[in-house]
Amino acid sequence: MNTLRVAWRNLWRNRRRTLVTLAAVSVCTLILTVIYCLMEGLMVGAVANTTNLSLGEVQVYAKGYRHDRSFYKALKDPGAILAAASAAGVGAAPRSYSFGLAALGAKSSGARLWGIDPAAERAAFDLYRHVAQGRFLGDRPEKAVVLGYKLAKSLEARVGSTLVVVVQAADGSLGNDLFKVVGILKSCGAAIDRNAALVHRADFAELLVSGGRIHEVALNSRGRMPLEKLRALAAAAAPGQEVTTWRVIMPAASDMLNVWDSMMWLFGLVFILAAALGLMNTMLMATFERIREFGIIRALGATTWRILADVTGEAMILSLLGTGLGALLGLAVSQYLVVHGLDMSSLAGSYSVGGLTFDPVWRATLSLRSFLEPVLLMFGVCLLASIYPAILAARLDPVRAINRV
Amino acid sequence: MQSKSKLAGALLGAALWLAAAAPAAGAAGLTPRQILDHVDDLFRGKSSQGLMTMTVVTKHWQRTLTMQWWSKGKDRSLVRILAPKKEAGTATLRVGNNVWNYLPKVKRVIKLPSSMMSGSWMGSHFTNDDLVKESRMADDYTFKITFQGVRDGREIIEITCRPKPDAAVVWGQVRVVVQAGDYLPLFMRYFDEDLHPARTMYFTNVGDLGGRRLPRTMKMVPQDKPGEYTLVTYQKMRFDLELADSVFSLRSLRD
Amino acid sequence: MSTLVKATDITKDYGQDGVVTHALRGVSLSLQPGEFAAMVGPSGSGKSTLLNIIGGLDRPTSGTVEVDGQRLNDLGKSALGELRRDHIGFIFQSYNLLPVLTARENAEYVLRLQGVPAAERRRRVTEVLAEVGLAGMEDRFPRQLSGGQQQRVAIARAVAPEPALVLADEPTANVDSKTGQSLLDLMLRLNQDKGVTFLFSTHDPAVMQRARRLILLKDGEVAGDGEGLEDIDGV
Numbered sequence: 001m002n003t004l005r006v007a008w009r010n011l012w013r014n015r016r017r018t019l020v021t022l023a024a025v026s027v028c029t030l031i032l033t034v035i036y037c038l039m040e041g042l043m044v045g046a047v048a049n050t051t052n053l054s055l056g057e058v059q060v061y062a063k064g065y066r067h068d069r070s071f072y073k074a075l076k077d078p079g080a081i082l083a084a085a086s087a088a089g090v091g092a093a094p095r096s097y098s099f100g101l102a103a104l105g106a107k108s109s110g111a112r113l114w115g116i117d118p119a120a121e122r123a124a125f126d127l128y129r130h131v132a133q134g135r136f137l138g139d140r141p142e143k144a145v146v147l148g149y150k151l152a153k154s155l156e157a158r159v160g161s162t163l164v165v166v167v168q169a170a171d172g173s174l175g176n177d178l179f180k181v182v183g184i185l186k187s188c189g190a191a192i193d194r195n196a197a198l199v200h201r202a203d204f205a206e207l208l209v210s211g212g213r214i215h216e217v218a219l220n221s222r223g224r225m226p227l228e229k230l231r232a233l234a235a236a237a238a239p240g241q242e243v244t245t246w247r248v249i250m251p252a253a254s255d256m257l258n259v260w261d262s263m264m265w266l267f268g269l270v271f272i273l274a275a276a277l278g279l280m281n282t283m284l285m286a287t288f289e290r291i292r293e294f295g296i297i298r299a300l301g302a303t304t305w306r307i308l309a310d311v312t313g314e315a316m317i318l319s320l321l322g323t324g325l326g327a328l329l330g331l332a333v334s335q336y337l338v339v340h341g342l343d344m345s346s347l348a349g350s351y352s353v354g355g356l357t358f359d360p361v362w363r364a365t366l367s368l369r370s371f372l373e374p375v376l377l378m379f380g381v382c383l384l385a386s387i388y389p390a391i392l393a394a395r396l397d398p399v400r401a402i403n404r405v
Numbered sequence: 406m407q408s409k410s411k412l413a414g415a416l417l418g419a420a421l422w423l424a425a426a427a428p429a430a431g432a433a434g435l436t437p438r439q440i441l442d443h444v445d446d447l448f449r450g451k452s453s454q455g456l457m458t459m460t461v462v463t464k465h466w467q468r469t470l471t472m473q474w475w476s477k478g479k480d481r482s483l484v485r486i487l488a489p490k491k492e493a494g495t496a497t498l499r500v501g502n503n504v505w506n507y508l509p510k511v512k513r514v515i516k517l518p519s520s521m522m523s524g525s526w527m528g529s530h531f532t533n534d535d536l537v538k539e540s541r542m543a544d545d546y547t548f549k550i551t552f553q554g555v556r557d558g559r560e561i562i563e564i565t566c567r568p569k570p571d572a573a574v575v576w577g578q579v580r581v582v583v584q585a586g587d588y589l590p591l592f593m594r595y596f597d598e599d600l601h602p603a604r605t606m607y608f609t610n611v612g613d614l615g616g617r618r619l620p621r622t623m624k625m626v627p628q629d630k631p632g633e634y635t636l637v638t639y640q641k642m643r644f645d646l647e648l649a650d651s652v653f654s655l656r657s658l659r660d
Numbered sequence: 661m662s663t664l665v666k667a668t669d670i671t672k673d674y675g676q677d678g679v680v681t682h683a684l685r686g687v688s689l690s691l692q693p694g695e696f697a698a699m700v701g702p703s704g705s706g707k708s709t710l711l712n713i714i715g716g717l718d719r720p721t722s723g724t725v726e727v728d729g730q731r732l733n734d735l736g737k738s739a740l741g742e743l744r745r746d747h748i749g750f751i752f753q754s755y756n757l758l759p760v761l762t763a764r765e766n767a768e769y770v771l772r773l774q775g776v777p778a779a780e781r782r783r784r785v786t787e788v789l790a791e792v793g794l795a796g797m798e799d800r801f802p803r804q805l806s807g808g809q810q811q812r813v814a815i816a817r818a819v820a821p822e823p824a825l826v827l828a829d830e831p832t833a834n835v836d837s838k839t840g841q842s843l844l845d846l847m848l849r850l851n852q853d854k855g856v857t858f859l860f861s862t863h864d865p866a867v868m869q870r871a872r873r874l875i876l877l878k879d880g881e882v883a884g885d886g887e888g889l890e891d892i893d894g895v
Contacts, residue, residue: 002772009760072465103515110520164513166506172466172528173492176508293758299717300770300817301745303738399717402752 007313010286021282022322025382028275029326030333032268032374037334038342039264040370041363043257048223049359050253051246053188054127056093056218058230059249061242065215071098071170074213075241081217082120084237090221090230091124093117094214096204100167100175102147102197104155111151111197113167115204124220127188127198134159134183141202145179148196152184159183165197169209177207272378275322276385283315283389294393295401304394311393315386323379327371334371337364435588437550437564441542443588444581447619452477455615455642461529461635470527481653486527497526498658504533507658514655523575530604530625530635534575545572546579553585560585576603589620602628615642662729664824664857665691665714670723672709672880683709684720685880691859693824696851698860698871705877707861708829714859715748715827716740728824745773749818749826749856754834756814757802763789763809764798767816774821788816792846808839815846819856828860832867844870 011018051057060081065073075081078094085092096115101108118137122128128136137146145165147157157163161181169175179199187193205212217238221230227245235243247254287294294307341363364370435443453476460469470492476482485496494509504517522533542548546566553562566579578596583589590608597603604627608620619639626634651657672684684706691697699707712718713725716732717740725732728747735743744750749770757766768776768785776784789798792812802810811831818826828847832840844867850856860867868874876884 006760006765013760101515101517101521103513106516108515108518108521110518164508164511164515166508166515168525168528170465172461172463172468174495174506174508174527176511178511178513292755296750296752296756297758297769298741299715299744299750299752301741301743301773303741306773399712 003309003313004317007310007317010290010310011314011317014286014289017282017285018318021278021318022325024278025275025319025322025378026326026329028271029323029375029378030329032271032378033327033330033371034333034337034364036264036268036374037330037364037366037370038337038362039260040367041337041341041365042358043260044223044365044367045363046253046358047246047257050189050250051220052126052222053130054093054121054125054192054218055246055249056125056220057223057225057227057246058219058234059244059246060217060219060234060238061215061244063240063242066242066244069097069099071208071210071213071215074215075217075238077238078214078217081219081234081237084233085217085219088221088225088233090219090225090233091120092217092219093120093124094201095216095218096201096208096210096213097215098167098204098208098210100165100197102145102151102155103164103166104157104161107155109151109154110195111165112195113165113204113207114196114198115201115208115210116198117201124218127185127192130186130188131183132186134181136183137198137200138182141200141206142182143177143179143203144182144200146183146185146198147181148185148193149187150193151195151197152181157181157184163197165199165207167208169207170211170213171209173209175207175209177203179203268374268377272374272381275378276381279315279318279322279382280385280388282318283311283386284392286314287311287389287393290393291396291401294396295398295403298396298398299402307394308387308390311390312383312386315390316383319379319382319386323375323382326378327375330375331366331371334364334366337362338366437548438543440562440564440583440588441546441548441566441581444583444590445541445543447590447617449479450644452646452648453615453642453644454646454648456640457637458640459527459529459635459637461527463528463633464630468528475648475652477648477650477653481650483653483658495527496658498653498655500653505655505658512659514658530627530630530633542566542579542581545569545574551580559591561591562588587618589618604628610638614639615644617644662693663690663726664693664695664728665689665859666724666726667710667714668724670710670713670720670725672706672713672718673721682880684713686723687877687880687882688723689714689875689882689885691825691857693857694851694855695873696848696858696871697873697875698862698867699875699877700862700868701877701883706880707877710877711827711829711859711861714825715750716744745770746821747824749821749823751811751814751818751826751828751831753830754807756817757810759802762799762801763794763805763813763816766802766813767820769817770821776821784820785816788820789813791850792816806839807835808843811835811839811843812846815843815850819850819854822854823856825857825859828858830862830864831860832862832864837866840864840866 060075062073062075082092082094094117098113100111100113102111116137118128119139131146132149137144145163155163159181163179163181164176165179166174166176185192185196204210219230219234231243231245297307341361343360344362345360454474456473458469458471461467470486471488472484472486474482474484480501482499483496486492486494496507498505505514506517507514517533524533525531526533526535546568548564548566551563551565554560562583562585564581566581568574568576576595577598577600580594582591584591589611592605592607594605595603604625607624607626609624610622611618611620614621622636622638624634624636667687667689670684670687671682674681674683687706687710699710701707709718713720714727716727716735727743730743732740732743758769761769764785767789768781771781771784786798789795792815794809794812794816797805797809805813832843835843847858848870851858860871862868872887874886874888875882
């Protein structure tokens with residue numbers, strides 16, 4: 001297009017200024033994308049660490065269960081939820097919970113029994129990979145239990161120990177049975193470490209005389225499905241029951257991520273504004289230098305639109321080159337950080353804030369959100385920044401403009 | 406097992422209280438302290454032994470257990486379930502502040518961790534804490550008579566007890582209502598720390614038990630669970646019999 | 661043929677800080693198609709102001725202007741722009757050209773604004789550039805051309821759309837006299853061969869000598885109007 005060719009030539013009339021502006025926009029874009037990708041990586045990683053372990057992105061409970069954890073508030077049709085999840089290709093694990101007493105020799109401790117479907121857990125969650133000693137539960141009931149590590153410690157339990165588990169069963173009787181410890185988990189967060197005792201759901205049902213009550217179905221798409229969509233899917237499959245998300249379950253973590261998100265916006269804004277103001281300055285200077293030229297073309301009959309297009313055309317090329325170059329560099333650096341990450345282990349091992357666990361190696365995440373959005377935003381704001389100089393140029397009075405110089 | 410409130414204890418509590426002998430009240434014009442001690446001592450003796458049934462009614466299930474118990478002094482007791490068959494042989498031993506359960510199905514004895522002491526005993530509305538309570542009301546609470554006269558057609562005395570600052574009790578207030586004259590308890594109402602009623606234990610069915618005139622039925626009604634209660638009825642009771650210390654051992658728990 | 665330019669009782673005041681300057685004090689002027697007229701007069705006599713008003717770049721304080729049958733007073737900003745684009749050619753004193761455009765691109769600028777198709781543009785501009793003596797230099801940028809050549813490009817740009825009127829503000833002021841003569845030759849030839857109407861403002865005696873009509877402006881009024889220097893006093 002002719003306008004762009006002319007714009008291109010105009011840009012290189014002041015080579016140094018254009019190059020400096022290009023460099024500024026590029027560097028800002030580079031920093032912006034890399035930092036966004038790193039922060040996204042941090043957040044996605046933290047969320048994934050939290051949700052993939054066992055929490056899930058979305059959870060379904062019977063109405064009121066979360067309030068009092070009553071054993072009798074069980075899901076009405078967990079099968080429908082599991083089927084809906086399966087149809088959408090989302091992992092889902094049904095769980096039953098009960099408090100009880102675990103004892104080994106002279107030691108005893110309160111425990112939260114999880115009646116789980118080991119195959120479903122393995123398919124949807126990572127908990128099974130966090131076994132420090134022994135193994136995870138097998139797919140068939142075997143009167144086996146896997147313990148949170150603090151619980152194991154307080155019971156002085158080892159792999160191979162036989163626990164007595166006592167619960168108040170659904171019929172009021174004192175349910176009790178022996179369970180063999182087959183595995184002890186690694187540290188998985190306070191809730192699991194302190195009192196989780198995982199057993200097969202069939203063993204659970206027998207011990208509790210529970211008739212297969214399911215208290216929770218945890219759904220996990222591993223980030224493949226937007227949270228709201230997943231929530232809606234679960235809600236549709238569980239009418240009248242309570243559907244929550246990890247953000248509800250872990251409000252502190254959710255708030256923290258929201259704060260980070262806002263901070264990132266603010267941070268991004270600073271860089272974008274810096275780049276945009278640099279570009280605006282360049283365009284202003286370029287416009288002032290060419291006042292007479294604008295006057296002449298106005299005299300020749302060029303419309304204000306023509307002049308707006310000329311000036312923004314130049315800004316567009318400048319923005320496009322700047323953000324494009326910055327984006328390419330940012331892509332390269334981010335990709336490197338996606339693969340190799342930043343090793344933070346010398347500063348801190350795996351650490352935990354507000355219920356979120358962070359990996360010792362800080363990896364970036366490349367996504368539309370973390371990469372394309374800041375780039376497009378940068379481009380857009382730079383383009384917007386050129387509108388002011390363009391309007392100044394378009395509003396010049398031709399007579400006065402021509403008589404300048 | 407967990408949130409069933411204070412029910413299990415009642416059973417045990419009942420057992421414990423039964424364990425002590427009490428001087429006959431009789432005398433007119435007891436002080437509040439004497440009244441509280443009288444109530445505390447009603448079921449106490451040097452030792453006791455007996456048979457009782459416990460019916461637990463909850464929203465979700467209802468069941469009746471038949472149990473035998475033995476107690477000696479104020480800090481040792483043993484309760485064994487006789488029926489239903491599924492749980493026959495299940496036993497609870499308490500020595501001081503320690504509580505053990507024997508589970509015949511797995512043939513194991515387990516010791517109750519202190520974190521579970523506020524949990525339900527045997528699914529009832531009594532807590533394990535109720536079982537091990539051995540101190541006297543008059544020691545843990547300050548008290549005064551807050552009503553004396555006729556209420557609901559009966560002449561009663563109402564004593565309101567508030568915990569002493571350093572007392573290890575969970576209640577914000579306990580109100581003890583006894584019948585004027587014989588000082589037999591009618592009911593005791595427990596209030597939480599916000600002074601809302603939490604549960605009430607009713608004493609009824611006064612009659613002869615082991616040579617004493619006692620309320621033979623106790624009913625614990627939790628305030629927050631409408632329709633639920635635990636009913637304990639003493640069938641037989643003997644006081645001040647000879648019991649060897651070995652009765653209250655882990656070995657005998659298993660038998 | 662009807663009158664091409666008809667300016668009646670034009671006044672133009674510039675007000676600044678309460679001081680009013682009367683640049684034009686009631687000027688009337690007509691121009692017929694095919695004329696080759698020069699406005700002369702000392703600096704500040706109002707030549708440029710009148711030229712700008714006739715060209716639709718400026719508006720009179722009072723009085724009316726008609727160009728090619730259109731009353732400029734009635735036209736809005738964009739209509740004035742269209743009038744300039746479609747009916748009037750402009751040649752300025754110097755730095756007429758856009759430095760980033762080649763001779764051809766500069767010459768075809770107005771045609772491009774008019775939306776003339778590329779092939780047609782190319783044909784006409786090639787022809788016009790040849791006519792102004794710049795054949796073979798079409799792709800040069802202004803900085804690669806002499807001052808005279810740059811003015812030739814400006815002339816080519818002004819006449820390429822075949823306007824009814826070409827307004828030239830001191831077109832020879834910044835070139836040497838020889839170059840000035842040749843530019844004048846070119847414009848005269850365009851006037852004679854193609855009937856392009858020219859209205860100049862000038863100080864250049866050479867232009868005055870060869871103009872067919874001289875209009876003398878003095879203190880914002882027409883002080884003389886005739887065919888030659890001898891017809892007007894006080895130059």
